[in-house]
Amino acid sequence: MFPTPEVLVLKRVAAVLGCLLAVSIATSACSIRTTSGSDDGSTGGGSLPASSIAAAKSRGTLVVGTSPGYLPFDMKDTKGDFVGYDMDLARAMAKSMGVKVEFKQYDFAALIPALKQGSVDVAIAGFSITGERALEISYSEPYYAAGQSMLVPASDGTTKSWQDVDVAGKRIGVSQGTTGAMLAHNLFKHATVADYENLPATTLALSQQKVDAIVYDQPGLQISAKQNPGKVRILPDRLSTENLGIVLKHNDIASVQWVNSFLDSYLGSGDEKLSRDTWFNSVAWFDQMQQSK
Amino acid sequence: MISVKGVSKSFGKHTVLSGIDLTVPEKQTYALIGPSGAGKSTLIRTLNALESIDEGEIIVDGVPVHDKKTDLDGLRSRIGFVFQSFNLYPHLTALQNVSLAPRKVSRKPAAAADERSAELLGSLGLDDKLNAYPGQLSGGQQQRVAIARSLAMDPTVMLFDEPTSALDPEMIKEVLDAIRKLADSGMTMVIVTHEMGFAREVCDAVVFMAEGRIVEVAPPDRFFTAPASDRARDFLGKVLNH
Amino acid sequence: MPHFEIVIDTELIRQTWKLFAAGLWVTLQVSFFALLIAVPLGVLLGLGRVSRNRVVRGVCMAYVEFVRGIPLIVLLLWIYFGVGNLLPLGGEKPAAIYTLGLFSAAFVAEIVRSGVQAVPRGQTEAARSSGMTYLQAMRYVVLPQALRTTLPPLAGQFIILIKDSSLVSIISVNDLTLVAKNLVASTAKSMEIYTALAVLYFVLTFVLARLVRLLEKRYAQGGHA
Numbered sequence: 001m002f003p004t005p006e007v008l009v010l011k012r013v014a015a016v017l018g019c020l021l022a023v024s025i026a027t028s029a030c031s032i033r034t035t036s037g038s039d040d041g042s043t044g045g046g047s048l049p050a051s052s053i054a055a056a057k058s059r060g061t062l063v064v065g066t067s068p069g070y071l072p073f074d075m076k077d078t079k080g081d082f083v084g085y086d087m088d089l090a091r092a093m094a095k096s097m098g099v100k101v102e103f104k105q106y107d108f109a110a111l112i113p114a115l116k117q118g119s120v121d122v123a124i125a126g127f128s129i130t131g132e133r134a135l136e137i138s139y140s141e142p143y144y145a146a147g148q149s150m151l152v153p154a155s156d157g158t159t160k161s162w163q164d165v166d167v168a169g170k171r172i173g174v175s176q177g178t179t180g181a182m183l184a185h186n187l188f189k190h191a192t193v194a195d196y197e198n199l200p201a202t203t204l205a206l207s208q209q210k211v212d213a214i215v216y217d218q219p220g221l222q223i224s225a226k227q228n229p230g231k232v233r234i235l236p237d238r239l240s241t242e243n244l245g246i247v248l249k250h251n252d253i254a255s256v257q258w259v260n261s262f263l264d265s266y267l268g269s270g271d272e273k274l275s276r277d278t279w280f281n282s283v284a285w286f287d288q289m290q291q292s293k
Numbered sequence: 294m295i296s297v298k299g300v301s302k303s304f305g306k307h308t309v310l311s312g313i314d315l316t317v318p319e320k321q322t323y324a325l326i327g328p329s330g331a332g333k334s335t336l337i338r339t340l341n342a343l344e345s346i347d348e349g350e351i352i353v354d355g356v357p358v359h360d361k362k363t364d365l366d367g368l369r370s371r372i373g374f375v376f377q378s379f380n381l382y383p384h385l386t387a388l389q390n391v392s393l394a395p396r397k398v399s400r401k402p403a404a405a406a407d408e409r410s411a412e413l414l415g416s417l418g419l420d421d422k423l424n425a426y427p428g429q430l431s432g433g434q435q436q437r438v439a440i441a442r443s444l445a446m447d448p449t450v451m452l453f454d455e456p457t458s459a460l461d462p463e464m465i466k467e468v469l470d471a472i473r474k475l476a477d478s479g480m481t482m483v484i485v486t487h488e489m490g491f492a493r494e495v496c497d498a499v500v501f502m503a504e505g506r507i508v509e510v511a512p513p514d515r516f517f518t519a520p521a522s523d524r525a526r527d528f529l530g531k532v533l534n535h
Numbered sequence: 536m537p538h539f540e541i542v543i544d545t546e547l548i549r550q551t552w553k554l555f556a557a558g559l560w561v562t563l564q565v566s567f568f569a570l571l572i573a574v575p576l577g578v579l580l581g582l583g584r585v586s587r588n589r590v591v592r593g594v595c596m597a598y599v600e601f602v603r604g605i606p607l608i609v610l611l612l613w614i615y616f617g618v619g620n621l622l623p624l625g626g627e628k629p630a631a632i633y634t635l636g637l638f639s640a641a642f643v644a645e646i647v648r649s650g651v652q653a654v655p656r657g658q659t660e661a662a663r664s665s666g667m668t669y670l671q672a673m674r675y676v677v678l679p680q681a682l683r684t685t686l687p688p689l690a691g692q693f694i695i696l697i698k699d700s701s702l703v704s705i706i707s708v709n710d711l712t713l714v715a716k717n718l719v720a721s722t723a724k725s726m727e728i729y730t731a732l733a734v735l736y737f738v739l740t741f742v743l744a745r746l747v748r749l750l751e752k753r754y755a756q757g758g759h760a
Binding site: 341366367368369370372373376378381384393394398439442443446 | 655657658661662663664665666667668671675676679680683
């Protein structure tokens with residue numbers, strides 16, 4: 001019995017499909033590595049990338065990649081200016097280099113690719129220092145100690161720790177791509193983790209009872225709590241401790257060292273204390289901020 | 294059987310039919326002839342309400358066609374209409390084309406409908422084409438299927454709108470033969486046609502139209518040899534000389 | 536002279552293929568059920584657009600124009616966070632399915648409308664002349680023919696639906712795109728992950744397009760003119 005024409009075509013389609021699926025899976029795991037002769041910096045030999053800081057200095061502008069939406073670190077006010085603790089840090093850094101600062105805005109998940117491409121010199125966006133990321137980019141030393149916390153509706157008076165909500169049928173809201181999201185995905189075994197675009201969307205979901213709790217960086221949650229007095233409650237215990245770092249191109253040792261020495265002088269300085277007071281110890285600035293990304 | 298009284302129709306400013314009075318008695322075959330634009334097709338299409346009328350009254354088989362209260366679908370099931378461009382259903386076989394209305398409109402059971410359809414198609418010389426699709430048939434064959442399709446509903450009146458005008462010359466005869474057989478069997482028929490020879494041979498009366506009016510109604514022999522009106526004379530002079 | 540070597544990271548494959556498969560399954564589910572809503576609704580709307588009843592015509596036209604005039608992302612947010620706050624929608628996946636279905640229906644309606652209008656008027660005349668009602672003529676004569684011209688663009692609509700479904704990640708549906716975004720967040724391997732994502736969508740739509748072409752040929756083989 002000969003196979004009918006339709007069967008033959010179906011077989012061919014299946015073969016094509018199989019090949020393409022294999023290709024796509026293989027592609028996801030492929031990386032192309034150069035093994036010699038990449039650009040090097042001012043000194044001859046070696047395979048370290050050119051220093052972004054040096055490049056910025058000679059260019060006269062420090063291009064900072066950021067992602068507004070992480071309160072109170074990275075925000076945009078209603079006039080369109082970039083403001084927040086991270087922005088103050090960036091401006092201080094540029095001043096110390098003697099150059100102008102230029103902010104470029106990206107979706108959080110697009111920042112590292114932009115940095116790799118060279119579209120920005122540094123990325124400052126409340127990045128938590130993680131081992132996985134450190135394989136792809138380089139971090140400065142920590143400039144802020146934060147951590148993940150959990151937010152629940154005020155009507156929930158019984159939840160004391162994250163384990164209390166790790167129950168099948170409960171939903172934990174997170175902001176897609178953040179370390180809070182990654183922590184939640186790893187931590188919760190029974191509850192469902194729901195990824196929303198950003199913190200405003202996640203808090204909206206909480207207020208509409210679409211999620212039972214939110215996991216997010218503590219500073220951001222503190223702002224949320226101050227904005228919605230009496231409606232939400234932050235759990236007393238942090239879920240994790242994270243340090244925030246400035247993100248630089250992978251193995252750009254020269255720049256990392258420069259940034260670290262800058263941080264040593266900036267952190268604890270009068271300017272930095274003023275910045276901290278403004279952004280963390282009051283919410284007076286809140287109304288001037290654009291409400292979402 | 295068919296009674297048309299005082300019918301007129303306009304499309305906007307253009308008058309297509311004006312003051313039409315016509316009676317077609319039972320069992321008779323009338324031909325509608327005349328120059329293009331005379332309104333012949335429009336008139337025949339008003340008989341089963343494919344076209345509306347502005348004034349007047351049309352009664353077919355005792356039923357007023359353009360009355361809002363008339364069961365138009367019911368009336369149409371008793372009137373067979375054959376189109377110039379056949380209008381066969383391309384997604385159905387010849388047999389299915391013929392059986393569709395009997396099955397869905399008359400609610401005939403499939404087997405009985407198909408049997409009758411096969412019979413009708415056979416009588417029109419299409420025994421071997423029952424399962425062919427219209428796309429596989431010649432123009433003459435398609436038109437014969439169309440005739441069978443109309444006959445399948447056991448109509449009391451058959452209307453033909455230029456049934457052979459879209460056919461290649463070699464196929465005209467087979468269709469005219471089929472129509473002749475029908476006329477001989479005593480069906481009440483109105484045929485819009487340009488086939489003068491056929492009209493003369495088969496019809497009981499010729500209705501000559503021009504510019505939206507009926508100019509003359511006469512038995513074919515008299516009309517073709519000694520037309521009463523100048524207009525008819527003029528027309529015949531032009532037409533009969535190929 | 537730099538030379539390149541392509542390294543296959545088997546560890547990455549091992550970790551990610553299950554997640555991609557899960558995301559793919561969600562994408563297929565959401566697209567499929569949305570289509571189940573879009574096609575019947577779209578057919579009704581398309582027929583309504585050519586109805587003789589002025590009210591029906593108006594309502595269908597208003598729906599189609601309105602939905603086609605709103606970006607899908609806005610519709611998703613509106614239904615999930617807006618309507619979904621007043622009416623119980625049953626979660627983010629149902630909300631995504633309803634939204635995609637309602638959205639796609641407007642486009643299906645236009646496809647159906649033009650398909651129906653493309654059927655020659657003589658067909659309807661022949662059907663009505665034999666005593667068939669409007670609905671009978673539609674069902675047995677017009678729609679079967681319209682289907683033939685609408686099948687290819689309808690299948691194209693399914694493919695568009697699959698691509699549009701990538702937006703449901705906005706409302707926390709764990710589809711292929713969200714899975715990829717999360718993987719990039721945790722591994723920072725943006726190039727590899729996003730390339731695989733693009734290839735996966737392409738494979739999906741490509742396979743569907745081929746299957747549709749098969750369907751078309753089959754349908755045409757039926758001997759219909």
